[in-house]
Amino acid sequence: MTPPEVAKLLRASPGTVHGWIRRAELRAVNVGSGTKRARYRVSRESLDEFIRLREVQPTASRQTRRRDTKPPEGGPIDPVQGKKLAKQGVARESGGKYYRIWNGVTQWY
Structure with missing residues (x-):
């Protein structure tokens, strides 16, 4: 998939996707042939891994101290x-x- 396709799928901007690729948060392959601009492609496996790593985990429930209302x-x-x-x-x-x-x-x- 191209960065704009990934951006559309994740509802992000293509610039954001390029940032993730440059920071090595999202793995991609440069299929450009020596041109000045990189032409990235992202595999479905790389995208699935990226999404899995960014998944939010539920926080542990806070236990409150039980107080008796009457001594x-x-x-x-x-x-x-x-x-x-x-x-x-x-x-x-x-x-x-x-x-x-x-x-x-x-x-x-």
């Missing part, structure tokens, strides 16, 4: 449950009693 009840909690929650990092032991941690704040009340 858990404060005050001491059951010691058996408190030990399990302390191992998970969501409770803290103080004075033999266990208290929940919510968003980094210990619920003492």
